[in-house]
Amino acid sequence: xxxxxxxxxxxxxxxxxxxxxxxxxxxxxxxxxxxxxxxxxxxxxxxxxxxxxxxxxxxxxxxxxxxxxxxxxxxxxxxxxxxxxxxxxxxxxxxxxxxxxxxxxxxxxxxxxxxxxxxxxxxxxxxxxxxxxxxxxxxxxxxxxxxxxxxxxxxxxxxxxxxxxxxxxxxxxxxxxxxxxxxxxxxxxxxxxxxxxxxxxxxxxxxxxxxxxxxxxxxxxxxxxxxxxxxxxxxxxxxxxxxxxxxxxxxxxxxxxxxxxxxxxxxxxxxxxxxxxxxxxxxxxxxxxxxxxxxxxxxxxxxxxxxxxxxxxxxxxxxxxxxxxxxxxxxxxxxxxxxxxxxxxxxxxxxxxxxxxxxxxxxxxxxxxxxxxxxxxxxxxxxxxxxxxxxxxx
Ligand SMILES: *Cc1c(COP(=O)(O)O)cnc(C)c1O
Numbered sequence: 001x002x003x004x005x006x007x008x009x010x011x012x013x014x015x016x017x018x019x020x021x022x023x024x025x026x027x028x029x030x031x032x033x034x035x036x037x038x039x040x041x042x043x044x045x046x047x048x049x050x051x052x053x054x055x056x057x058x059x060x061x062x063x064x065x066x067x068x069x070x071x072x073x074x075x076x077x078x079x080x081x082x083x084x085x086x087x088x089x090x091x092x093x094x095x096x097x098x099x100x101x102x103x104x105x106x107x108x109x110x111x112x113x114x115x116x117x118x119x120x121x122x123x124x125x126x127x128x129x130x131x132x133x134x135x136x137x138x139x140x141x142x143x144x145x146x147x148x149x150x151x152x153x154x155x156x157x158x159x160x161x162x163x164x165x166x167x168x169x170x171x172x173x174x175x176x177x178x179x180x181x182x183x184x185x186x187x188x189x190x191x192x193x194x195x196x197x198x199x200x201x202x203x204x205x206x207x208x209x210x211x212x213x214x215x216x217x218x219x220x221x222x223x224x225x226x227x228x229x230x231x232x233x234x235x236x237x238x239x240x241x242x243x244x245x246x247x248x249x250x251x252x253x254x255x256x257x258x259x260x261x262x263x264x265x266x267x268x269x270x271x272x273x274x275x276x277x278x279x280x281x282x283x284x285x286x287x288x289x290x291x292x293x294x295x296x297x298x299x300x301x302x303x304x305x306x307x308x309x310x311x312x313x314x315x316x317x318x319x320x321x322x323x324x325x326x327x328x329x330x331x332x333x334x335x336x337x338x339x340x341x342x343x344x345x346x347x348x349x350x351x352x353x354x355x356x357x358x359x360x361x362x363x364x365x366x367x368x369x370x371x372x373x374x375x376x377x378x379x380x381x382x383x384x385x386x387x388x389x390x391x392x393x394x
């Protein structure tokens with residue numbers, strides 16, 4: 001079996017698992033308790049906070065633990081929006097291809113009277129900092145742009161966008177769930193005010209994540225209760241999960257160079273192989289993409305059938321984000337980069353991990369070639385295209 005869906009979730013690292021298990025066995029106190037058991041857990045929690053802060057250039061007090069990327073996105077955006085509202089600012093700038101954790105939160109704010117500007121992401125899947133600047137108004141409360149897109153892997157000019165936001169005094173949030181642990185991220189150099197990350201996207205446990213909020217930025221709690229996380233997130237902390245997330249992140253960040261050196265050539269080899277398929281195209285910029293992402297469209301087929309047949313061959317892949325699979329609408333990300341519906345339906349995302357071998361990469365390319373050809377063999381859309389009854393787009 002080949003697991004090529006690391007953008008959906010990753011396997012926990014051995015270090016993360018052993019950290020988690022040993023804490024579950026020995027350090028089960030409540031970090032809010034004053035006796036030794038509790039204080040031991042509290043130490044583990046604060047060490048994890050320091051390690052996580054250190055891996056993105058933040059300080060420990062700027063990190064709050066959440067249940068994952070979705071919660072961090074919700075809290076960052078809602079906090080910034082409500083702070084803006086107090087000063088009469090009810091405009092938010094974002095992009096058309098954000099994760100649903102961002103887009104649905106924005107929809108909710110729109111229903112409450114906020115005005116949302118969603119910027120174009122162009123055919124290469126990259127937002128322009130200049131367009132962000134042009135969209136900023138007197139009443140802009142927040143700019144939120146993802147660091148790396150989860151479907152097509154393109155890396156956004158975060159540092160430039162952050163600089164534009166600083167220049168205009170507007171808060172800047174980035175959903176960095178697909179960036180943290182995969183490429184180098186530094187909140188100070190990148191001019192970031194708020195950042196969301198998720199443990200299970202970098203070999204940590206599911207149900208863990210964190211939100212970075214630059215010193216001085218007030219966060220509204222989404223969950224009311226005890227005074228945990230200095231009143232910003234109530235509920236007894238998931239100590240083993242948080243420590244395992246920190247261990248996974250430390251490991252990932254210390255291996256970023258070898259990760260890139262190992263994966264980039266494999267990624268490019270798969271891209272070159274898939275390009276040999278007629279009427280296919282890579283989604284998103286070829287250069288400015290994370291080391292593990294390969295996203296393609298193939299004309300005349302359905303992505304869902306492609307996935308099922310790849311599964312039969314032992315390959316786990318995706319045709320878009322897990323949240324949209326099961327629905328008949330094509331991916332909003334592919335539509336945002338200008339793919340028409342028919343083309344967007346024939347999509348495939350392979351997100352490879354560092355354990356992939358050269359043989360497995362070759363196996364993937366051959367399997368996709370076979371399956372695409374097989375599916376086109378009885379696709380009415382493909383038959384019409386071949387007969388000249390429709391026009392090829394790719
Ligand atoms: C996975 C993902 C999320 C959601 O993170 P969870 O921890 O699963 O809630 C948010 N944004 C992006 C870009 C993602 O890839």
